[in-house]
Amino acid sequence: MNFLFNWMYYFASGGLILVGLYIVLVKTNLIKIIIGINFIETGVNILLISIGYIKGRTAPIFSTTDINPADVVDPVPQALVLTAIVIGVAVLALALSIVIRVYKHNKTLDVTKIKGLKW
Amino acid sequence: MRRVISIIILLIIAGGLILAFSQIPFGKNKINVANYYIKKGIEETGAVNIITSVVLNYRGFDTLGEVTVLFIAAIGLGAVLFVERKVQRKVSSNKEDKIKKASLILRTGTQLLFPLILLFSTYIFVHGHLTPGGGFQGGAIFASAFLLMYLVFPKQSINKKSSSVAESLGGLIFVGIGLLGLIFSGHFLANFLPKGVPRTIFSAGIIPIIYIAIGFKVGFEITVIIDNLLERSK
Numbered sequence: 459m460n461f462l463f464n465w466m467y468y469f470a471s472g473g474l475i476l477v478g479l480y481i482v483l484v485k486t487n488l489i490k491i492i493i494g495i496n497f498i499e500t501g502v503n504i505l506l507i508s509i510g511y512i513k514g515r516t517a518p519i520f521s522t523t524d525i526n527p528a529d530v531v532d533p534v535p536q537a538l539v540l541t542a543i544v545i546g547v548a549v550l551a552l553a554l555s556i557v558i559r560v561y562k563h564n565k566t567l568d569v570t571k572i573k574g575l576k577w
Numbered sequence: 578m579r580r581v582i583s584i585i586i587l588l589i590i591a592g593g594l595i596l597a598f599s600q601i602p603f604g605k606n607k608i609n610v611a612n613y614y615i616k617k618g619i620e621e622t623g624a625v626n627i628i629t630s631v632v633l634n635y636r637g638f639d640t641l642g643e644v645t646v647l648f649i650a651a652i653g654l655g656a657v658l659f660v661e662r663k664v665q666r667k668v669s670s671n672k673e674d675k676i677k678k679a680s681l682i683l684r685t686g687t688q689l690l691f692p693l694i695l696l697f698s699t700y701i702f703v704h705g706h707l708t709p710g711g712g713f714q715g716g717a718i719f720a721s722a723f724l725l726m727y728l729v730f731p732k733q734s735i736n737k738k739s740s741s742v743a744e745s746l747g748g749l750i751f752v753g754i755g756l757l758g759l760i761f762s763g764h765f766l767a768n769f770l771p772k773g774v775p776r777t778i779f780s781a782g783i784i785p786i787i788y789i790a791i792g793f794k795v796g797f798e799i800t801v802i803i804d805n806l807l808e809r810s811k
Contacts, residue, residue: 468598483583513604518627537631541643544713548650555654
């Protein structure tokens with residue numbers, strides 16, 4: 459039980475990354491592939507946050523004077539993930555707009571039926 | 578066949594991930610570079626939220642790059658969807674009657690909540706240096722208010738020109754303050770304003786100004802993205 463609790467966040471992030479990769483590799487619908495990429499992104503974000511976590515410590519915000527500097531978690535991964543989430547939304551929207559164009563052009567979302575994507 | 582090969586690949590990747598994760602202890606103290614930020618952050622930047630001081634002061638240049646990525650994504654979306662817009666207009670005229678009116682609950686709730694959500698987002702990005710939050714989160718909340726409005730009144734849209742002016746102004750303020758830092762302190766994005774007393778709203782020098790600019794920039798960018806995607810689907 460203790461083992462599971464200690465590694466829960468790593469399992470969650472690794473699981474999300476693997477599920478996302480499976481979707482990207484196996485599914486043929488373009489929208490599903492983009493959702494898979496979003497899964498990978500979420501997994502990476504959770505991984506970064508959980509690496510920065512330190513047991514029993516609080517957020518690195520000294521909103522009151524009685525918080526000890528030796529009592530806070532790592533702020534750098536949180537600062538990275540903060541911007542990565544918003545950029546993820548914008549890039550997801552860009553990818554979906556490209557999918558809209560691909561659908562208009564080919565009348566299908568199936569990557570195996572789009573001739574331009576074959577080599 | 579493809580499924581089997583991809584499961585084999587995934588198993589290999591899973592093995593690699595497990596090997597890597599087993600080397601990283603969970604919940605142990607691994608802080609290295611951030612020790613400096615935690616100990617000196619308040620006195621050097623005046624911001625009590627160390628994450629904000631990392632985002633906008635120690636790694637402000639990095640954030641400028643990330644804001645640029647966001648800007649390019651929004652522009653790219655506009656460019657990708659722009660080409661067919663004229664053709665789309667003709668078709669949409671008879672389709673528009675089919676759009677269902679939003680329910681009474683959604684309409685009334687949105688009309689009541691819209692100013693409150695805007696107020697809350699403003700609180701989030703003005704207090705970025707004091708409490709959890711900041712420009713990126715506040716901007717996302719800002720855009721969510723407009724998303725609600727789009728759900729209720731799908732035929733109307735925001736003023737494209739003024740929203741793009743506000744968006745560009747946000748980016749220009751960010752770069753301009755960076756250049757002012759170059760003039761006054763000799764470093765790009767240097768914190769040249771007085772730091773003030775920590776835990777008060779007028780503290781932390783340039784950080785609140787930049788975060789307000791980022792808040793409006795992100796908010797209007799996501800709103801324009803929503804607008805472009807909705808206009809396309811009409």
